[in-house]
Amino acid sequence: MNVHETYGKSFRGTAAENYQRYFVPAIAAPVADDLIATAALRTGERVLDVACGTGVVVRLAAERVGASGSVTGLDLNPGMLAVARSATPTDMSIDWQEANAESMPFADHAFDVVLCQMGLQFVPGKLAALREMRRVLTEDGRAIIVVPGPKPPLFAIMIDAIARHIGPEAATFGELVFSMHDVDELRELMRSAGFRDVDARALPKILRLPPPADFLWQYICSTPLSDIVLRTDDAVRTALEQDVCAQWQEFVQDGYLTFEVGMTSATGRK
Numbered sequence: 001m002n003v004h005e006t007y008g009k010s011f012r013g014t015a016a017e018n019y020q021r022y023f024v025p026a027i028a029a030p031v032a033d034d035l036i037a038t039a040a041l042r043t044g045e046r047v048l049d050v051a052c053g054t055g056v057v058v059r060l061a062a063e064r065v066g067a068s069g070s071v072t073g074l075d076l077n078p079g080m081l082a083v084a085r086s087a088t089p090t091d092m093s094i095d096w097q098e099a100n101a102e103s104m105p106f107a108d109h110a111f112d113v114v115l116c117q118m119g120l121q122f123v124p125g126k127l128a129a130l131r132e133m134r135r136v137l138t139e140d141g142r143a144i145i146v147v148p149g150p151k152p153p154l155f156a157i158m159i160d161a162i163a164r165h166i167g168p169e170a171a172t173f174g175e176l177v178f179s180m181h182d183v184d185e186l187r188e189l190m191r192s193a194g195f196r197d198v199d200a201r202a203l204p205k206i207l208r209l210p211p212p213a214d215f216l217w218q219y220i221c222s223t224p225l226s227d228i229v230l231r232t233d234d235a236v237r238t239a240l241e242q243d244v245c246a247q248w249q250e251f252v253q254d255g256y257l258t259f260e261v262g263m264t265s266a267t268g269r270k
Helices: 015-039 056-065 078-086 126-135 153-165 168-177 183-192 212-221 225-229 234-251
Strands: 003-006 009-012 046-050 070-075 095-098 111-117 137-148 196-209 256-269
Touching: 015 056, 015 078, 015 111, 015 137, 015 196, 015 212, 015 225, 015 256, 046 056, 046 126, 056 070, 056 111, 070 078, 078 095, 126 137, 126 183, 137 183, 153 168, 153 234, 153 256, 168 225, 183 196, 183 256, 212 225, 212 234, 234 256
Parallel strands: 046 070, 046 111, 070 095, 111 137
Antiparallel strands: 003 009, 137 256, 196 256
């Protein structure tokens, strides 16, 4: 097990384990609640979650569709899927599949609903992935896609500081996270993939995060940034923390970070 000692704070585990421990409660779970509400899942439906990560959306979907329904989580990252399995109650039946979103191992018409939360921006072949989502849907089945952005000021501060202190390569992940948020782009992509009745909109989401230094290292250790940032020496990491936390003070309320991020969502039917 990896152990990261960061200025008195100990981060144990892999990036996937830290993602489940820190990122999910702070960001992924609140966003998942909104996605599930939009999906309006019904008892007995068959649901696929693409780029499921550690399974926060999958488990919520399983609760909605009940024992008569079925839920599948698909992700390319075996570490994420391992954590997803371990975080799932033993009485909850979920099919976990390690596969590429651009070439899914499912038959045509296998699902009533396809979900994808904060994952499509990482897929190189976005149109191919959307066409696969449509292929595996039943006739009149529905897809709900959520992507974050544009890049909020709080994250812009962190990404810029990482670029200065660590290097431009380290900042590319942060840029990629918020790279796909344009409502018109997402709408046209879904239409090009063959979806009909496409509706896309951007809505703000207010999130309450841990105190600045805690969130900085929790986020870094929950993402691919950990491999790059934690290889640097103490002086570099200290400078990064001081730089980011000083600028984040404007977002602090009662000791915690509060910020608003845009969430672009799109729905469509086969």
